Amino acid sequence: MLVRQTKNTFIRFIGEMGYITNQMTRHDRTYNETGADFLREINRFPQDVDDIVARLRKVYNDSVSTEELRADFIEFIKDLDEHLFLVVGETREELDEKDLDFSYSLENPKTLVYDYTQETKQKVDECTQDFMLEATQREPHLNGLQFELTSRCNERCIHCYIPNPKKNAGGDMPVEKVKSLIDEFAEMGGLHVTLSGGEVLLHSDIISIMQYCREKDMQISILSNLIALKDEQIPAIKEANVSIVQTSLYSMDPDIHDLITTVKGSQVKTKAAIEKLVAADIPVQISCPVMKANYQGYADVLKYAQSLRCKAQTDYIMMAQSDLDTSNLANRLSLDETEVLLKDIMQWDKDYKEDTLRHPPLSEEIAFDIERFAKQPLCGAGINDCCITENGDVYPCAGWQGMVCGNVYKQSLKDIWENSLQMKQIRAITQGDFPKCLKCNARDYCAMCLVRNYNESGGDMFKINKHFCDVAFINKKVVEEYAASNAENYAMHYEWLICDIYHCGRYGVAAADADIYRRLVSCYFKLVQAQNDIHRNREHECQKEYNEILEEMNLHLKYSIDSIICGKQENYDKLKILKQDFPLPNIIAINYMIDSLRQILKDEKQ
Ligand SMILES: C[S@@+](CC[C@H](N)C(=O)[O-])C[C@H]1O[C@@H](n2cnc3c(N)ncnc32)[C@H](O)[C@@H]1O
Ligand code: SF4
Numbered sequence: 001m002l003v004r005q006t007k008n009t010f011i012r013f014i015g016e017m018g019y020i021t022n023q024m025t026r027h028d029r030t031y032n033e034t035g036a037d038f039l040r041e042i043n044r045f046p047q048d049v050d051d052i053v054a055r056l057r058k059v060y061n062d063s064v065s066t067e068e069l070r071a072d073f074i075e076f077i078k079d080l081d082e083h084l085f086l087v088v089g090e091t092r093e094e095l096d097e098k099d100l101d102f103s104y105s106l107e108n109p110k111t112l113v114y115d116y117t118q119e120t121k122q123k124v125d126e127c128t129q130d131f132m133l134e135a136t137q138r139e140p141h142l143n144g145l146q147f148e149l150t151s152r153c154n155e156r157c158i159h160c161y162i163p164n165p166k167k168n169a170g171g172d173m174p175v176e177k178v179k180s181l182i183d184e185f186a187e188m189g190g191l192h193v194t195l196s197g198g199e200v201l202l203h204s205d206i207i208s209i210m211q212y213c214r215e216k217d218m219q220i221s222i223l224s225n226l227i228a229l230k231d232e233q234i235p236a237i238k239e240a241n242v243s244i245v246q247t248s249l250y251s252m253d254p255d256i257h258d259l260i261t262t263v264k265g266s267q268v269k270t271k272a273a274i275e276k277l278v279a280a281d282i283p284v285q286i287s288c289p290v291m292k293a294n295y296q297g298y299a300d301v302l303k304y305a306q307s308l309r310c311k312a313q314t315d316y317i318m319m320a321q322s323d324l325d326t327s328n329l330a331n332r333l334s335l336d337e338t339e340v341l342l343k344d345i346m347q348w349d350k351d352y353k354e355d356t357l358r359h360p361p362l363s364e365e366i367a368f369d370i371e372r373f374a375k376q377p378l379c380g381a382g383i384n385d386c387c388i389t390e391n392g393d394v395y396p397c398a399g400w401q402g403m404v405c406g407n408v409y410k411q412s413l414k415d416i417w418e419n420s421l422q423m424k425q426i427r428a429i430t431q432g433d434f435p436k437c438l439k440c441n442a443r444d445y446c447a448m449c450l451v452r453n454y455n456e457s458g459g460d461m462f463k464i465n466k467h468f469c470d471v472a473f474i475n476k477k478v479v480e481e482y483a484a485s486n487a488e489n490y491a492m493h494y495e496w497l498i499c500d501i502y503h504c505g506r507y508g509v510a511a512a513d514a515d516i517y518r519r520l521v522s523c524y525f526k527l528v529q530a531q532n533d534i535h536r537n538r539e540h541e542c543q544k545e546y547n548e549i550l551e552e553m554n555l556h557l558k559y560s561i562d563s564i565i566c567g568k569q570e571n572y573d574k575l576k577i578l579k580q581d582f583p584l585p586n587i588i589a590i591n592y593m594i595d596s597l598r599q600i601l602k603d604e605k606q
């Protein structure tokens with residue numbers, strides 16, 4: 001029996017911890033102890049399982065029998081094979097056949113499956129990325145490196161955080177320097193290289209840099225406006241097996257897009273390039289930052305992305321320029337415009353709705369463990385990511401060019417990463433440094449960020465930016481209003497679901513009608529109100545009432561789930577966020593489950 005990594009899988013070791021990730025499914029896992037030992041034996045070349053087991057026996061000093069070890073190893077690789085991390089088979093040809101290339105003709109080209117947080121026997125029961133962040137907080141590990149390979153750009157976007165004088169001054173990092181930094185990054189155990197700018201396609205050696213990243217087994221992302229893409233570069237990009245090419249498309253109306261980029265004809269070129277990359281089966285992500293000029297038409301961009309089966313994202317949170325000039329923010333949406341946009345997104349953007357509902361408010365987990373939360377970092381900047389600009393300056397994340405941590409023409413990357421005072425300072429910052437946020441009701445809707453604080457406040461990363469606070473509260477309001485305004489619908493959905501499952505009429509199952517749902521909604525809003533008054537007071541009367549109704553509903557829903565799933569994995573998968581144990585955390589998650597269950601029932605009946 002032979003085994004090897006798939007071409008889209010990457011394996012790394014962070015201290016004793018083994019990490020495996022697949023850039024196509026976006027799944028990842030961490031392993032310690034035996035799992036990490038097993039992972040160490042697997043690489044890109046087909047190997048005989050018996051040879052690996054023989055090597056492993058030496059690792060374990062013959063403390064386990066060959067049969068036991070073989071059985072454990074086979075169980076391990078078969079599971080990873082099933083989830084597309086590895087290919088296992090009898091011949092090399094069989095492995096090649098099983099190793100899928102990225103293609104838009106796949107069932108779901110961006111992820112294949114929804115759930116990013118797979119359980120393994122040895123893994124903690126939380127999202128791998130959160131787990132990694134906590135692990136690397138103790139022991140920083142440079143996992144992602146963004147290069148701004150050139151400061152030149154062929155556009156002058158009205159919102160851009162990179163100051164125009166920097167673009168005008170020009171400057172590329174020489175290819176040899178880039179390669180030596182990639183070598184250093186590889187030695188440090190790095191995984192993910194982002195090639196950006198300015199406009200990265202203006203760098204004359206971009207293709208050879210990409211190829212070098214591939215040789216060094218890097219996961220590659222490219223950020224580009226694509227207007228300079230040449231046809232002959234496309235096969236090389238395909239060959240480099242990039243994880244994603246992210247490009248900005250601001251509007252389907254060429255005039256609006258061009259007004260933002262200030263380059264006539266840019267929309268037509270970007271769009272044509274996107275279509276060429278898609279035709280070549282290269283994964284493209286369309287990014288549509290939303291501002292005053294394009295907020296009326298952003299949905300058309302999302303529809304266009306959907307028609308191509310591309311991943312898409314919107315971003316309405318604009319940051320100030322990295323030189324602390326805030327004039328680009330004149331293009332930012334006002335709070336009223338943001339509210340209109342968020343309502344629209346909530347209504348129409350399925351991905352956004354899923355994401356929001358995936359992280360339901362009133363996070364019980366955080367209410368229980370605020371102490372642990374206070375110790376968590378804000379993000380991975382300086383803990384597992386950093387950036388290098390074309391002049392060699394290193395800073396913790398894109399857009400934070402004001403926070404120079406060192407220069408790779410004067411020191412090694414490793415030295416800067418390990419010893420820079422700025423890096424150490426950023427690393428030491430935790431959620432607890434923002435006491436106001438620990439008690440904040442909008443925390444679950446907030447995208448507070450050190451760079452945004454820094455750039456907009458004239459250089460103080462601890463000065464919480466009021467605009468982002470206001471946006472967080474608007475976001476919370478929109479989500480809650482959405483839940484409330486759909487209460488009647490959900491009540492009827494719930495009733496329909498329960499009646500269908502119990503094979504009864506409206507009053508056939510005691511208390512299993514829409515009224516329970518309505519009581520839950522009204523109690524939920526009483527609870528939210530109470531929690532606004534007394535922060536997360538779990539002994540509050542409303543909380544007790546809420547929990548009682550929740551329990552009542554959960555009983556019925558649990559029965560519904562069992563009946564609908566009928567042991568079928570595909571039905572279980574469709575429940576998405578709801579694979580967790582009861583009790584469900586709150587009303588929004590319940591809405592989501594009711595929707596999900598109704599859909600499965602409908603599908604079954606068709
Ligand atoms: C700085 S650009 C570099 C890559 C390439 N030139 C491009 O435009 O895609 C990367 C992304 O940052 C976005 N961006 C630029 N200025 C921004 C700002 N002030 N706030 C948030 N995102 C911004 C761009 O729209 C683009 O999607
Ligand atoms: S957003 Fe990108 S394309 Fe636009 S000016 Fe900035 S770097 Fe150039």
Ligand code: SF4
Pocket residue numbers: 434436437438440441442443446447448464468469470472473
């Ligand atoms: S909304 Fe403001 S106070 Fe609340 S968590 Fe966000 S940054 Fe902190």
